[in-house]
Amino acid sequence: MDNQDLKQEVTDKYSLRGRVFHRIREDILNGKYKDHEELKEVAIGQELGVSRTPVREAFRQLELEGLIQIIPNRGAYVTGIKVKDIEDIYMIRSKLEGLCARWACENISKEQLEEMEENIYLAEFHAARGHMEQMAELDNRFHNILYESCNSKMLEHLLKDYHQYVWRVRQKTLSSSRGAVSNVEHKFIMEAIKENNPDKAEELANQHMINAYENMVEKGLLSMFE
Amino acid sequence: MDNQDLKQEVTDKYSLRGRVFHRIREDILNGKYKDHEELKEVAIGQELGVSRTPVREAFRQLELEGLIQIIPNRGAYVTGIKVKDIEDIYMIRSKLEGLCARWACENISKEQLEEMEENIYLAEFHAARGHMEQMAELDNRFHNILYESCNSKMLEHLLKDYHQYVWRVRQKTLSSSRGAVSNVEHKFIMEAIKENNPDKAEELANQHMINAYENMVEKGLLSMFE
DNA sequence: CATGGTATGATTGTATACAATTATACGCGA
DNA sequence: TCGCGTATAATTGTATACAATCATACCATG
Numbered sequence: 001m002d003n004q005d006l007k008q009e010v011t012d013k014y015s016l017r018g019r020v021f022h023r024i025r026e027d028i029l030n031g032k033y034k035d036h037e038e039l040k041e042v043a044i045g046q047e048l049g050v051s052r053t054p055v056r057e058a059f060r061q062l063e064l065e066g067l068i069q070i071i072p073n074r075g076a077y078v079t080g081i082k083v084k085d086i087e088d089i090y091m092i093r094s095k096l097e098g099l100c101a102r103w104a105c106e107n108i109s110k111e112q113l114e115e116m117e118e119n120i121y122l123a124e125f126h127a128a129r130g131h132m133e134q135m136a137e138l139d140n141r142f143h144n145i146l147y148e149s150c151n152s153k154m155l156e157h158l159l160k161d162y163h164q165y166v167w168r169v170r171q172k173t174l175s176s177s178r179g180a181v182s183n184v185e186h187k188f189i190m191e192a193i194k195e196n197n198p199d200k201a202e203e204l205a206n207q208h209m210i211n212a213y214e215n216m217v218e219k220g221l222l223s224m225f226e
Numbered sequence: 227m228d229n230q231d232l233k234q235e236v237t238d239k240y241s242l243r244g245r246v247f248h249r250i251r252e253d254i255l256n257g258k259y260k261d262h263e264e265l266k267e268v269a270i271g272q273e274l275g276v277s278r279t280p281v282r283e284a285f286r287q288l289e290l291e292g293l294i295q296i297i298p299n300r301g302a303y304v305t306g307i308k309v310k311d312i313e314d315i316y317m318i319r320s321k322l323e324g325l326c327a328r329w330a331c332e333n334i335s336k337e338q339l340e341e342m343e344e345n346i347y348l349a350e351f352h353a354a355r356g357h358m359e360q361m362a363e364l365d366n367r368f369h370n371i372l373y374e375s376c377n378s379k380m381l382e383h384l385l386k387d388y389h390q391y392v393w394r395v396r397q398k399t400l401s402s403s404r405g406a407v408s409n410v411e412h413k414f415i416m417e418a419i420k421e422n423n424p425d426k427a428e429e430l431a432n433q434h435m436i437n438a439y440e441n442m443v444e445k446g447l448l449s450m451f452e
Numbered sequence: 453c454a455t456g457g458t459a460t461g462a463t464t465g466t467a468t469a470c471a472a473t474t475a476t477a478c479g480c481g482a
Numbered sequence: 483t484c485g486c487g488t489a490t491a492a493t494t495g496t497a498t499a500c501a502a503t504c505a506t507a508c509c510a511t512g
Binding site for chain 3: 243276277278279280298299300301
Protein backbone atom coordinates (compact mmCIF):
# COMPACT_ATOMS: atom_id res chain seq x y z
CA MET A 1 0.00 0.00 0.00
CA ASP A 2 1.01 3.61 -0.45
CA ASN A 3 1.17 4.18 3.24
CA GLN A 4 3.53 1.30 3.79
CA ASP A 5 5.77 2.20 0.90
CA LEU A 6 6.14 5.74 2.15
CA LYS A 7 6.87 4.53 5.61
CA GLN A 8 9.54 2.17 4.36
CA GLU A 9 11.18 4.91 2.34
CA VAL A 10 11.19 7.21 5.31
CA THR A 11 12.64 4.60 7.64
CA ASP A 12 15.46 4.06 5.21
CA LYS A 13 16.72 7.62 5.56
CA TYR A 14 15.99 8.35 9.23
CA SER A 15 13.96 6.70 11.92
CA LEU A 16 10.49 8.16 12.05
CA ARG A 17 11.20 9.70 15.41
CA GLY A 18 14.37 11.35 14.17
CA ARG A 19 12.65 12.58 11.07
CA VAL A 20 9.85 14.25 13.00
CA PHE A 21 12.28 15.90 15.38
CA HIS A 22 14.56 17.21 12.66
CA ARG A 23 11.68 18.39 10.52
CA ILE A 24 10.06 20.47 13.26
CA ARG A 25 13.45 21.78 14.31
CA GLU A 26 14.19 22.86 10.77
CA ASP A 27 10.80 24.49 10.41
CA ILE A 28 11.42 26.57 13.50
CA LEU A 29 14.94 27.57 12.49
CA ASN A 30 13.78 28.44 9.00
CA GLY A 31 11.12 30.69 10.38
CA LYS A 32 8.10 28.69 9.26
CA TYR A 33 6.77 28.91 12.79
CA LYS A 34 6.99 32.44 14.11
CA ASP A 35 8.03 33.60 17.54
CA HIS A 36 5.46 32.83 20.26
CA GLU A 37 3.42 30.73 17.85
CA GLU A 38 1.62 27.83 19.49
CA LEU A 39 2.45 24.41 18.12
CA LYS A 40 -0.48 21.98 18.28
CA GLU A 41 0.35 18.32 18.51
CA VAL A 42 -2.42 17.05 16.25
CA ALA A 43 -1.93 19.69 13.58
CA ILE A 44 1.77 19.02 13.23
CA GLY A 45 1.18 15.30 13.46
CA GLN A 46 -1.27 15.43 10.58
CA GLU A 47 1.06 17.57 8.54
CA LEU A 48 3.84 15.05 8.95
CA GLY A 49 1.52 12.08 8.67
CA VAL A 50 2.10 10.74 12.16
CA SER A 51 0.20 10.55 15.41
CA ARG A 52 0.72 12.73 18.47
CA THR A 53 3.18 10.35 20.12
CA PRO A 54 6.27 11.03 18.00
CA VAL A 55 5.39 14.72 17.90
CA ARG A 56 5.26 14.92 21.67
CA GLU A 57 8.60 13.19 21.99
CA ALA A 58 10.09 15.66 19.52
CA PHE A 59 8.59 18.53 21.52
CA ARG A 60 10.36 17.37 24.66
CA GLN A 61 13.66 17.42 22.87
CA LEU A 62 13.03 20.77 21.26
CA GLU A 63 12.21 22.18 24.67
CA LEU A 64 15.54 20.97 26.01
CA GLU A 65 17.26 22.65 23.08
CA GLY A 66 15.47 25.85 23.97
CA LEU A 67 13.66 26.13 20.67
CA ILE A 68 10.22 25.89 22.22
CA GLN A 69 8.76 26.41 25.66
CA ILE A 70 6.24 23.92 26.97
CA ILE A 71 3.76 25.17 29.51
CA PRO A 72 2.13 22.15 31.18
CA ASN A 73 -1.47 21.55 30.19
CA ARG A 74 -1.35 24.62 27.98
CA GLY A 75 0.83 24.09 24.98
CA ALA A 76 4.14 24.47 23.22
CA TYR A 77 5.26 27.91 22.11
CA VAL A 78 8.10 28.79 19.77
CA THR A 79 10.97 30.57 21.47
CA GLY A 80 12.32 32.83 18.78
CA ILE A 81 16.03 33.52 18.62
CA LYS A 82 16.74 36.97 20.00
CA VAL A 83 19.52 39.26 18.86
CA LYS A 84 20.89 39.05 22.38
CA ASP A 85 21.01 35.25 22.08
CA ILE A 86 23.02 35.44 18.88
CA GLU A 87 25.45 37.83 20.49
CA ASP A 88 25.82 35.57 23.52
CA ILE A 89 26.30 32.49 21.41
CA TYR A 90 29.05 34.08 19.39
CA MET A 91 30.87 35.18 22.52
CA ILE A 92 30.48 31.73 24.04
CA ARG A 93 31.59 30.12 20.80
CA SER A 94 34.57 32.46 20.70
CA LYS A 95 35.85 31.00 23.96
CA LEU A 96 34.99 27.43 23.05
CA GLU A 97 36.33 27.45 19.50
CA GLY A 98 39.52 28.81 21.00
CA LEU A 99 39.65 25.91 23.43
CA CYS A 100 38.83 23.55 20.58
CA ALA A 101 41.65 24.85 18.42
CA ARG A 102 44.01 24.54 21.39
CA TRP A 103 43.08 20.92 21.89
CA ALA A 104 43.23 20.24 18.18
CA CYS A 105 46.95 21.04 18.23
CA GLU A 106 47.56 17.93 20.27
CA ASN A 107 44.92 15.67 18.82
CA ILE A 108 44.31 16.38 15.17
CA SER A 109 44.97 13.47 12.84
CA LYS A 110 46.98 13.58 9.66
CA GLU A 111 43.81 12.92 7.66
CA GLN A 112 41.89 15.73 9.34
CA LEU A 113 44.72 18.14 8.72
CA GLU A 114 44.81 17.14 5.09
CA GLU A 115 41.09 17.61 4.71
CA MET A 116 41.40 21.05 6.29
CA GLU A 117 44.10 22.00 3.85
CA GLU A 118 42.02 20.77 0.94
CA ASN A 119 39.02 22.63 2.31
CA ILE A 120 40.86 25.92 2.45
CA TYR A 121 42.38 25.45 -0.97
CA LEU A 122 38.98 24.73 -2.50
CA ALA A 123 37.43 27.67 -0.69
CA GLU A 124 39.99 30.01 -2.26
CA PHE A 125 38.82 28.81 -5.63
CA HIS A 126 35.13 29.34 -4.90
CA ALA A 127 35.68 32.63 -3.09
CA ALA A 128 37.38 34.08 -6.15
CA ARG A 129 34.38 33.10 -8.24
CA GLY A 130 31.70 34.15 -5.79
CA HIS A 131 30.23 30.67 -5.41
CA MET A 132 28.37 31.41 -2.20
CA GLU A 133 26.64 28.07 -1.77
CA GLN A 134 29.89 26.14 -1.94
CA MET A 135 31.50 28.64 0.42
CA ALA A 136 28.79 28.05 3.00
CA GLU A 137 29.22 24.31 2.65
CA LEU A 138 32.99 24.52 3.01
CA ASP A 139 32.79 26.81 6.02
CA ASN A 140 30.40 24.35 7.60
CA ARG A 141 32.77 21.50 6.96
CA PHE A 142 35.86 23.36 8.17
CA HIS A 143 34.36 23.99 11.55
CA ASN A 144 33.10 20.43 11.84
CA ILE A 145 36.57 19.07 11.12
CA LEU A 146 37.92 21.39 13.80
CA TYR A 147 35.30 20.17 16.29
CA GLU A 148 36.01 16.54 15.51
CA SER A 149 39.73 16.99 15.86
CA CYS A 150 39.76 18.24 19.45
CA ASN A 151 39.28 14.73 20.87
CA SER A 152 36.49 15.83 23.19
CA LYS A 153 33.00 14.46 22.65
CA MET A 154 31.66 16.98 25.15
CA LEU A 155 33.09 20.00 23.37
CA GLU A 156 32.38 18.62 19.91
CA HIS A 157 28.74 18.05 20.78
CA LEU A 158 28.37 21.49 22.31
CA LEU A 159 29.96 23.34 19.41
CA LYS A 160 28.01 21.42 16.80
CA ASP A 161 24.81 22.33 18.61
CA TYR A 162 25.60 26.03 18.59
CA HIS A 163 26.82 25.81 15.03
CA GLN A 164 23.43 24.41 14.01
CA TYR A 165 21.61 26.92 16.14
CA VAL A 166 22.95 29.95 14.34
CA TRP A 167 22.67 28.30 10.96
CA ARG A 168 20.30 30.88 9.55
CA VAL A 169 22.61 33.76 10.37
CA ARG A 170 25.64 31.94 9.10
CA GLN A 171 24.06 31.46 5.72
CA LYS A 172 23.53 35.20 5.43
CA THR A 173 26.98 36.03 6.71
CA LEU A 174 28.72 33.94 4.14
CA SER A 175 26.58 35.36 1.38
CA SER A 176 28.28 38.64 2.09
CA SER A 177 31.82 39.47 1.12
CA ARG A 178 33.27 37.97 4.29
CA GLY A 179 33.71 34.53 2.75
CA ALA A 180 37.21 35.22 1.45
CA VAL A 181 38.38 36.93 4.64
CA SER A 182 36.92 34.14 6.72
CA ASN A 183 38.80 31.59 4.69
CA VAL A 184 42.10 33.39 5.26
CA GLU A 185 41.38 33.23 8.98
CA HIS A 186 40.72 29.51 8.63
CA LYS A 187 44.10 29.20 6.97
CA PHE A 188 45.89 30.95 9.83
CA ILE A 189 44.11 28.79 12.38
CA MET A 190 45.10 25.66 10.51
CA GLU A 191 48.71 26.77 10.26
CA ALA A 192 48.87 27.44 13.99
CA ILE A 193 47.51 23.95 14.64
CA LYS A 194 49.94 22.49 12.13
CA GLU A 195 52.94 24.07 13.83
CA ASN A 196 51.52 22.94 17.17
CA ASN A 197 51.17 26.41 18.67
CA PRO A 198 48.20 26.16 21.08
CA ASP A 199 48.30 29.75 22.30
CA LYS A 200 48.27 31.10 18.79
CA ALA A 201 45.61 28.67 17.59
CA GLU A 202 43.35 29.54 20.52
CA GLU A 203 43.81 33.26 20.03
CA LEU A 204 43.12 33.06 16.30
CA ALA A 205 40.02 30.89 16.66
CA ASN A 206 38.87 33.24 19.37
CA GLN A 207 39.22 36.27 17.15
CA HIS A 208 37.69 34.44 14.17
CA MET A 209 34.37 34.23 16.00
CA ILE A 210 34.50 37.84 17.17
CA ASN A 211 35.22 38.98 13.64
CA ALA A 212 32.32 36.93 12.31
CA TYR A 213 30.03 38.48 14.87
CA GLU A 214 31.20 42.05 14.25
CA ASN A 215 30.74 41.54 10.54
CA MET A 216 27.14 40.54 11.13
CA VAL A 217 26.53 43.64 13.21
CA GLU A 218 28.15 45.93 10.64
CA LYS A 219 26.14 44.45 7.80
CA GLY A 220 22.94 44.69 9.79
CA LEU A 221 22.34 40.96 9.40
CA LEU A 222 20.75 40.67 12.81
CA SER A 223 17.68 42.68 11.88
CA MET A 224 15.92 39.47 10.88
CA PHE A 225 15.68 38.51 14.53
CA GLU A 226 13.93 41.61 15.78
CA MET B 227 10.24 36.61 36.49
CA ASP B 228 6.57 37.25 35.81
CA ASN B 229 3.54 35.39 37.00
CA GLN B 230 3.36 33.02 34.10
CA ASP B 231 6.93 31.86 34.47
CA LEU B 232 6.49 31.24 38.14
CA LYS B 233 3.36 29.27 37.60
CA GLN B 234 5.02 27.13 35.00
CA GLU B 235 8.01 26.39 37.15
CA VAL B 236 5.89 25.36 40.08
CA THR B 237 3.56 23.21 38.05
CA ASP B 238 6.44 21.61 36.23
CA LYS B 239 8.07 20.60 39.46
CA TYR B 240 5.05 18.60 40.44
CA SER B 241 4.01 17.39 36.99
CA LEU B 242 4.41 13.73 36.33
CA ARG B 243 6.58 14.30 33.30
CA GLY B 244 9.03 16.50 35.16
CA ARG B 245 9.23 14.09 38.07
CA VAL B 246 9.94 11.08 35.89
CA PHE B 247 12.64 12.90 33.94
CA HIS B 248 14.40 14.26 37.00
CA ARG B 249 14.14 11.00 38.87
CA ILE B 250 15.74 8.90 36.14
CA ARG B 251 18.38 11.59 35.61
CA GLU B 252 19.21 11.56 39.27
CA ASP B 253 19.38 7.78 39.37
CA ILE B 254 21.88 7.80 36.53
CA LEU B 255 24.02 10.54 38.04
CA ASN B 256 23.94 8.84 41.42
CA GLY B 257 25.17 5.63 39.91
CA LYS B 258 22.06 3.55 40.50
CA TYR B 259 22.18 2.53 36.87
CA LYS B 260 25.65 1.45 35.87
CA ASP B 261 27.51 2.24 32.70
CA HIS B 262 26.16 0.42 29.62
CA GLU B 263 23.18 -0.84 31.59
CA GLU B 264 20.05 -1.23 29.52
CA LEU B 265 17.04 0.76 30.69
CA LYS B 266 13.73 -0.97 29.97
CA GLU B 267 10.73 1.24 29.58
CA VAL B 268 8.24 -0.98 31.40
CA ALA B 269 10.54 -1.78 34.30
CA ILE B 270 11.29 1.85 35.03
CA GLY B 271 7.69 2.78 34.47
CA GLN B 272 6.56 0.24 37.03
CA GLU B 273 9.16 1.37 39.50
CA LEU B 274 7.96 4.94 39.23
CA GLY B 275 4.33 3.93 39.02
CA VAL B 276 3.71 5.27 35.52
CA SER B 277 3.20 3.88 32.06
CA ARG B 278 5.74 3.77 29.26
CA THR B 279 4.70 7.09 27.73
CA PRO B 280 6.24 9.49 30.26
CA VAL B 281 9.27 7.23 30.53
CA ARG B 282 9.84 7.33 26.80
CA GLU B 283 9.58 11.11 26.75
CA ALA B 284 12.11 11.31 29.54
CA PHE B 285 14.41 8.97 27.62
CA ARG B 286 14.38 11.31 24.62
CA GLN B 287 15.49 14.18 26.79
CA LEU B 288 18.12 12.16 28.58
CA GLU B 289 19.51 11.11 25.22
CA LEU B 290 19.84 14.75 24.20
CA GLU B 291 21.68 15.44 27.44
CA GLY B 292 24.03 12.62 26.60
CA LEU B 293 23.19 10.57 29.69
CA ILE B 294 21.85 7.64 27.71
CA GLN B 295 22.17 6.39 24.18
CA ILE B 296 19.12 5.14 22.36
CA ILE B 297 19.61 2.58 19.63
CA PRO B 298 16.43 2.42 17.53
CA ASN B 299 14.38 -0.73 18.05
CA ARG B 300 16.96 -2.00 20.49
CA GLY B 301 16.99 -0.04 23.69
CA ALA B 302 18.35 2.71 25.87
CA TYR B 303 21.80 2.30 27.36
CA VAL B 304 23.39 4.35 30.11
CA THR B 305 26.30 6.46 28.97
CA GLY B 306 28.46 6.60 32.04
CA ILE B 307 30.44 9.72 32.86
CA LYS B 308 34.05 9.14 31.95
CA VAL B 309 37.03 10.69 33.67
CA LYS B 310 37.80 12.36 30.36
CA ASP B 311 34.32 13.92 30.36
CA ILE B 312 34.84 15.41 33.80
CA GLU B 313 38.16 16.84 32.73
CA ASP B 314 36.63 18.33 29.59
CA ILE B 315 33.72 19.81 31.48
CA TYR B 316 35.97 21.51 33.96
CA MET B 317 38.09 23.02 31.21
CA ILE B 318 34.97 24.16 29.36
CA ARG B 319 33.52 25.54 32.56
CA SER B 320 36.79 27.32 33.25
CA LYS B 321 36.38 29.35 30.08
CA LEU B 322 32.67 29.89 30.56
CA GLU B 323 32.74 30.82 34.23
CA GLY B 324 35.40 33.32 33.29
CA LEU B 325 33.12 34.80 30.65
CA CYS B 326 30.28 34.73 33.16
CA ALA B 327 32.29 36.63 35.77
CA ARG B 328 33.30 39.16 33.12
CA TRP B 329 29.69 39.79 32.19
CA ALA B 330 28.66 39.88 35.83
CA CYS B 331 30.83 42.97 36.34
CA GLU B 332 28.49 44.95 34.12
CA ASN B 333 25.23 43.30 35.01
CA ILE B 334 25.17 42.14 38.60
CA SER B 335 22.48 43.72 40.76
CA LYS B 336 22.92 45.23 44.17
CA GLU B 337 20.85 42.44 45.67
CA GLN B 338 22.90 39.71 44.01
CA LEU B 339 26.12 41.29 45.19
CA GLU B 340 24.77 41.47 48.71
CA GLU B 341 23.71 37.83 48.63
CA MET B 342 27.16 36.88 47.41
CA GLU B 343 28.76 38.76 50.26
CA GLU B 344 26.47 37.11 52.76
CA ASN B 345 27.16 33.73 51.17
CA ILE B 346 30.90 34.12 51.54
CA TYR B 347 30.61 35.40 55.09
CA LEU B 348 28.47 32.47 56.10
CA ALA B 349 30.78 30.02 54.35
CA GLU B 350 33.69 31.28 56.44
CA PHE B 351 31.70 30.39 59.51
CA HIS B 352 30.84 26.89 58.36
CA ALA B 353 34.30 26.22 56.91
CA ALA B 354 35.89 26.94 60.28
CA ARG B 355 33.56 24.42 61.88
CA GLY B 356 33.78 21.76 59.18
CA HIS B 357 30.09 21.84 58.31
CA MET B 358 30.45 20.11 54.96
CA GLU B 359 26.81 19.91 54.04
CA GLN B 360 26.29 23.65 54.45
CA MET B 361 29.49 24.32 52.55
CA ALA B 362 28.24 22.30 49.59
CA GLU B 363 24.95 24.15 49.69
CA LEU B 364 26.64 27.55 49.85
CA ASP B 365 29.04 26.70 47.03
CA ASN B 366 26.08 25.63 44.96
CA ARG B 367 24.32 28.88 45.66
CA PHE B 368 27.37 31.06 45.03
CA HIS B 369 27.78 29.72 41.54
CA ASN B 370 24.10 30.02 40.80
CA ILE B 371 24.11 33.67 41.83
CA LEU B 372 27.08 34.21 39.56
CA TYR B 373 25.28 32.50 36.66
CA GLU B 374 22.15 34.54 37.22
CA SER B 375 24.04 37.80 37.39
CA CYS B 376 25.63 37.61 33.94
CA ASN B 377 22.45 38.68 32.17
CA SER B 378 22.65 35.88 29.61
CA LYS B 379 20.01 33.21 29.59
CA MET B 380 22.11 31.18 27.16
CA LEU B 381 25.20 31.16 29.36
CA GLU B 382 23.21 30.77 32.57
CA HIS B 383 21.41 27.74 31.20
CA LEU B 384 24.60 26.14 29.94
CA LEU B 385 26.52 26.63 33.16
CA LYS B 386 23.68 25.39 35.33
CA ASP B 387 23.51 22.24 33.19
CA TYR B 388 27.19 21.50 33.64
CA HIS B 389 27.00 22.39 37.29
CA GLN B 390 24.30 19.75 37.73
CA TYR B 391 26.16 17.29 35.59
CA VAL B 392 29.23 17.16 37.82
CA TRP B 393 27.19 17.26 41.00
CA ARG B 394 28.45 13.95 42.29
CA VAL B 395 32.08 14.97 42.02
CA ARG B 396 31.41 18.36 43.54
CA GLN B 397 29.92 16.79 46.63
CA LYS B 398 33.07 14.78 47.14
CA THR B 399 35.33 17.71 46.42
CA LEU B 400 33.75 19.92 49.02
CA SER B 401 33.87 17.16 51.58
CA SER B 402 37.60 17.48 51.38
CA SER B 403 39.60 20.31 52.85
CA ARG B 404 39.19 22.50 49.78
CA GLY B 405 36.03 24.16 51.05
CA ALA B 406 37.82 26.97 52.85
CA VAL B 407 40.25 27.64 49.99
CA SER B 408 37.40 27.59 47.51
CA ASN B 409 35.54 30.16 49.56
CA VAL B 410 38.54 32.51 49.56
CA GLU B 411 38.60 32.23 45.79
CA HIS B 412 34.91 33.08 45.73
CA LYS B 413 35.73 36.15 47.78
CA PHE B 414 38.38 37.33 45.34
CA ILE B 415 36.05 36.79 42.39
CA MET B 416 33.35 38.78 44.11
CA GLU B 417 35.73 41.61 44.91
CA ALA B 418 36.88 41.80 41.30
CA ILE B 419 33.24 42.01 40.20
CA LYS B 420 32.54 44.59 42.86
CA GLU B 421 35.35 46.86 41.73
CA ASN B 422 34.21 46.28 38.12
CA ASN B 423 37.43 44.72 36.90
CA PRO B 424 36.35 42.31 34.10
CA ASP B 425 39.83 41.09 33.21
CA LYS B 426 40.62 40.22 36.80
CA ALA B 427 37.20 38.65 37.42
CA GLU B 428 37.51 36.48 34.33
CA GLU B 429 41.01 35.36 35.18
CA LEU B 430 40.07 34.52 38.77
CA ALA B 431 36.95 32.57 37.82
CA ASN B 432 39.00 30.81 35.21
CA GLN B 433 41.60 29.75 37.70
CA HIS B 434 38.96 28.83 40.28
CA MET B 435 37.74 26.02 38.03
CA ILE B 436 41.21 24.83 37.19
CA ASN B 437 42.10 24.73 40.89
CA ALA B 438 38.93 22.77 41.64
CA TYR B 439 39.80 20.27 38.93
CA GLU B 440 43.41 19.87 40.00
CA ASN B 441 42.31 19.34 43.57
CA MET B 442 40.08 16.50 42.43
CA VAL B 443 42.94 14.89 40.56
CA GLU B 444 45.33 15.23 43.50
CA LYS B 445 42.84 13.74 45.93
CA GLY B 446 42.08 10.89 43.57
CA LEU B 447 38.40 11.77 43.54
CA LEU B 448 37.96 10.74 39.93
CA SER B 449 38.52 7.06 40.60
CA MET B 450 34.80 6.58 41.07
CA PHE B 451 34.31 7.06 37.34
CA GLU B 452 36.63 4.36 36.15
C1' DC C 453 -25.37 46.20 31.41
C1' DA C 454 -21.91 43.99 34.17
C1' DT C 455 -20.55 39.87 36.43
C1' DG C 456 -19.89 35.39 37.70
C1' DG C 457 -20.78 30.60 37.28
C1' DT C 458 -21.30 26.74 34.41
C1' DA C 459 -21.41 24.06 30.24
C1' DT C 460 -18.85 22.94 26.31
C1' DG C 461 -15.11 22.31 23.26
C1' DA C 462 -10.32 22.13 22.51
C1' DT C 463 -5.95 20.59 23.93
C1' DT C 464 -2.69 18.31 26.57
C1' DG C 465 -1.36 14.24 29.86
C1' DT C 466 -1.37 9.42 30.54
C1' DA C 467 -2.45 4.66 29.74
C1' DT C 468 -3.15 1.04 26.78
C1' DA C 469 -3.59 -1.52 22.41
C1' DC C 470 -1.51 -2.95 18.44
C1' DA C 471 2.42 -3.24 14.96
C1' DA C 472 7.19 -3.81 13.92
C1' DT C 473 11.48 -5.22 15.20
C1' DT C 474 14.95 -7.73 17.58
C1' DA C 475 16.75 -11.37 20.56
C1' DT C 476 16.44 -16.03 22.00
C1' DA C 477 15.49 -20.84 22.09
C1' DC C 478 14.51 -24.81 19.94
C1' DG C 479 14.43 -28.38 16.58
C1' DC C 480 15.87 -30.27 12.39
C1' DG C 481 19.13 -32.01 9.19
C1' DA C 482 23.79 -32.58 7.47
C1' DT D 483 28.12 -31.59 17.12
C1' DC D 484 27.44 -27.68 14.44
C1' DG D 485 24.90 -24.71 11.50
C1' DC D 486 20.75 -22.78 10.17
C1' DG D 487 16.05 -21.57 9.87
C1' DT D 488 11.92 -20.82 12.21
C1' DA D 489 8.90 -20.08 16.08
C1' DT D 490 8.40 -17.53 20.09
C1' DA D 491 9.10 -14.12 23.47
C1' DA D 492 10.59 -9.67 24.72
C1' DT D 493 11.03 -5.03 23.64
C1' DT D 494 10.52 -0.89 21.25
C1' DG D 495 7.67 2.14 17.87
C1' DT D 496 3.31 4.10 16.83
C1' DA D 497 -1.55 4.92 17.16
C1' DT D 498 -5.49 5.45 19.72
C1' DA D 499 -8.49 5.74 23.80
C1' DC D 500 -9.51 7.90 27.85
C1' DA D 501 -8.70 11.35 31.67
C1' DA D 502 -7.46 15.88 33.22
C1' DT D 503 -7.01 20.52 32.40
C1' DC D 504 -7.69 24.89 30.31
C1' DA D 505 -10.07 28.43 27.36
C1' DT D 506 -14.26 30.16 25.72
C1' DA D 507 -18.98 31.25 25.26
C1' DC D 508 -23.24 31.58 26.99
C1' DC D 509 -26.74 32.31 30.25
C1' DA D 510 -28.59 33.55 34.66
C1' DT D 511 -28.64 36.90 38.15
C1' DG D 512 -27.90 41.21 40.39
